[in-house]
Amino acid sequence: MNSQYAILADGIGKRYERVEAIRNLNLQVKRGEMFGITGSGGSGKSTLLELLTGIRKADRGDIRLLGMDVKTHLNQIKQRIGVQLQNSALYERITVKEALQLFQTYYYKKRDLPDLIEMLSLEPYLNQYINRLSASLQQRVSLAVTVVNDPDLIALDEPYAGLEPHHRKEMWTILSNLRDEGKTIIIATSAKEEAQRHCDRVALLVEGAISECNSKKPVLTVPAIMTVKDEKYMSLTAFNQKGESA
Amino acid sequence: MRSLLMHTKMELRMLLRDIIGLFFVFIMPALSFYFFSQMFQSQDSDQVHYFNRYIPGMIGIVLFTSGFFIIGLEAVTDREKGVYKRLKSTPIKPFIIIQAIVTKGFVAVAVGALEIMIIARIALSVPLKMHVFQFLIALLIASAAFFAIGFIIASIARKFQSAMAIGFVMLYPMLFLSGAMIPIESLPNSFHPVTLLIPLTYAVHLLQNGWEGQLFTVSSIRDVIVMLCILTMGIFLSRKFFRLDME
Numbered sequence: 377m378n379s380q381y382a383i384l385a386d387g388i389g390k391r392y393e394r395v396e397a398i399r400n401l402n403l404q405v406k407r408g409e410m411f412g413i414t415g416s417g418g419s420g421k422s423t424l425l426e427l428l429t430g431i432r433k434a435d436r437g438d439i440r441l442l443g444m445d446v447k448t449h450l451n452q453i454k455q456r457i458g459v460q461l462q463n464s465a466l467y468e469r470i471t472v473k474e475a476l477q478l479f480q481t482y483y484y485k486k487r488d489l490p491d492l493i494e495m496l497s498l499e500p501y502l503n504q505y506i507n508r509l510s511a512s513l514q515q516r517v518s519l520a521v522t523v524v525n526d527p528d529l530i531a532l533d534e535p536y537a538g539l540e541p542h543h544r545k546e547m548w549t550i551l552s553n554l555r556d557e558g559k560t561i562i563i564a565t566s567a568k569e570e571a572q573r574h575c576d577r578v579a580l581l582v583e584g585a586i587s588e589c590n591s592k593k594p595v596l597t598v599p600a601i602m603t604v605k606d607e608k609y610m611s612l613t614a615f616n617q618k619g620e621s622a
Numbered sequence: 623m624r625s626l627l628m629h630t631k632m633e634l635r636m637l638l639r640d641i642i643g644l645f646f647v648f649i650m651p652a653l654s655f656y657f658f659s660q661m662f663q664s665q666d667s668d669q670v671h672y673f674n675r676y677i678p679g680m681i682g683i684v685l686f687t688s689g690f691f692i693i694g695l696e697a698v699t700d701r702e703k704g705v706y707k708r709l710k711s712t713p714i715k716p717f718i719i720i721q722a723i724v725t726k727g728f729v730a731v732a733v734g735a736l737e738i739m740i741i742a743r744i745a746l747s748v749p750l751k752m753h754v755f756q757f758l759i760a761l762l763i764a765s766a767a768f769f770a771i772g773f774i775i776a777s778i779a780r781k782f783q784s785a786m787a788i789g790f791v792m793l794y795p796m797l798f799l800s801g802a803m804i805p806i807e808s809l810p811n812s813f814h815p816v817t818l819l820i821p822l823t824y825a826v827h828l829l830q831n832g833w834e835g836q837l838f839t840v841s842s843i844r845d846v847i848v849m850l851c852i853l854t855m856g857i858f859l860s861r862k863f864f865r866l867d868m869e
Contacts, residue, residue, distance in 0.1 A: 431711055451713055459711035464704040469639040470632060481628040482712045505639075521708075 381440070382407045382529050382560035383428055388437030390423055390584075397423040398434070399584040405577075407528075410551065410561045412571030415581035421564035422462050422533050424581065428562065429459045429531045442528055455483055458527035460518050462534045462564075468507035472498055472517050475506060476524055483525035496520045496550065512543035519550065523559075530554060533564045548574045625714055629722040637692065637726055646687040647730050648737060655680040655738050658803050659746060673748045677738060678829035679802040681761070684734030685768045685829075686796050686822055690789045692730045693723055693772030697864075698785040701776070706866035716866055727769050735761065753835035760832025760842075764825040767849040770856020771821065777863035796822040824848040 383405035390398040397420045405411045413421050426432040428439060430446040430453055439446045441453045466475050476493075480486050493499055496516050501509060506517060515535060522530060530551075536544045544567075552574065555561050565571050571578045572590065579589040637643055655676075663672050700706055709719060742748040779785035797803055799813060800822035806814065817823045828845035831837050 429711060454711070454713040457711075461704075461707055461711060464708035464711070466708060467632065467636060467700070467705055468703070469636045474632060474635070478628055478632050479712065481625045482714045 380406055382409070382442055383411075383562065384438075384440040385428060386438045388427055388434040388439060390420075390427055390432065390435050397584050398427060400437070401585060403428070403579070403586070405560060405562060407560050408555065408558050409577065410555045410575045411563070412575035412578040413562065413564045413581055414566065414568040414571050414578055417566065419581040420584040421566075421581055423584075425459075425531055425533050425562065425564045426461065429457060430454070431459065431461070455485065455525065456527055457529045457531060458522035458525060459531045460522045460533065460535060462537070466506050466514075466518065466521060469505060471503050471505055472509070472520075473502040475517060475521055479521045479524045485525050487524055487526035489524075492520055492524065495553070511538045512540065512546075515539060515543070515547065516550075519547070523554065527559065529560045529562070531562045534566065535563065536565060536567060536570070544570065626718050626721060629714070629718055630725045633722045633726040634729060637730060640696070643691045643696065643730075646691045647684060647734050651680055651683045651687065651734060652737055652741055654683070654797075654803060655741055656745060659742075662804065662808070670749065670751060673742060673746075674751065674834055675801075675805065675830050677742050677748075677750070677752075678757070678760075678833040679800075679826045680738050681731075681735045682764070682800065682802045682822055682826035682829050683797060684738065685731055685761075685764055685825060686771075686793075688727050688730040688734065688765075689768030689770075689772040690775065690792070693727050693769050694775035694779075695772075695782070695785050695789060697723060697773070697776035698779050699782050701866060702781055710867050719866065724769055727772070728765060731761065731765050752833045753837075756835055756837040757829065757832040760828045760837055763846060763849050763853075764828055767821070767825065767852040767856070770853045770860070773860040773864055774856050777859050777865075795820050799823070800826050802826045821848065821852055 381404050383403060385401060385403040388398055388401050388403075389396070401424070413424060415421050423432065427434045428441070430439070430441070430450045433447075442456055444453050446453060467478075470478070476489060480489070493502065496519065498516065498520060501513060501517075506514060509517065519532075519535065522532070532551075535551075536547055539547065548570070551561055551563070563571065563575065568578070568580070577589060579586045581587070658680075659673075659676060662676075663669060706719070739750055743750055775785055775788055779788055795816070799809065799817050800820045801817065802822060806817050806823070809817070824845040828837070828842055828849060831839065831842045831845070836842065
């Protein structure tokens, strides 16, 4: 049953000193789904994404990615995911081509580079230094590096930050194409409307807990994510489990 | 293995494109070497003796600038910009990143040292009378200690500006009070105790002993102990405080 889910998080929590960044959160994302996490600044979007991709360790709870436990199979998981975090960057004094080649050496599975370059229209910029590219091109290069291993799961944190509307649209199109290839995409973004327009489901994160989850398509029979503190959740989950197995 | 090779290759390429690093590791020591030799060589009647002390001294400066600019400052800058955070999400192991940085440091030291020797031989027509093996061992020990200093700085400083401030506070005493550029004997007596507080003093003395074939003598013991202490402290502090991702 688990194999149909790319992400399964059960009761995860994370605390930074006095701040409870993520509170007892449950999440299920199906394979091939484009899932958005929205919320205001400080709501825990980035932390959640970092927990889900194993970059940070959760204080409690279990996370399974692509059917594997992040605690025990992190190396295997990293081979099969592509992650673009907020406030992360590529080396500045290397060219686009060098960045793609460098990141490809980290993985066993590699996406065909000419195909990737064509998909993201990077051909004219291959020999340019990354720090000399415009913000939108840097984002495109960053996305190219993220999918250099042809990942099954792509996790992106604010991939549209600082981009002009037409560049944002272009990025959403690229992501939709990747989703159409069967990849699971999870995006943390503060642009709620855009996320609702493009994602299959969108969850709203408030103070480290999911307060609502909207589906564009009926991906799951009932909302699969809520906080455990709500007792009704327990009965809903039980219903959902039955519904799924049926 | 392929990741390590590729990462090291990339680090070396970035070194060639790093203006600050190139200036402080290759240009500044070379220019200082040439001009200070013009100023001070006449003070020593024995020219060979003078350059036997002065060449390893200037290579000591290359060690310091490599440890600071190539290792410490670079690590702080890349971390601040989020490069390591990006790498953290990939399967690459942190030790590969660190190994590539250290290899880059050794290459910088080797090239910087060769550059000083070439200037001495060609521009200043100085015969290079060195004990290659002993000098290489001394260079290896001192490099390891100064790379450890680079990692200590990267453990302490979170931002480029703070790392630069630390570097410049360290730079001038290292340049002028360690015996690297100006012979310690030429300094006023009141400065002599201060020279003992500067790590580069010991590195320079060790390199001079290696150059002159005196490495395996009692005179090197104190220098080796100081270098090993710095290395041990560097490893201990880096393991405890150095983070590729500071967040």
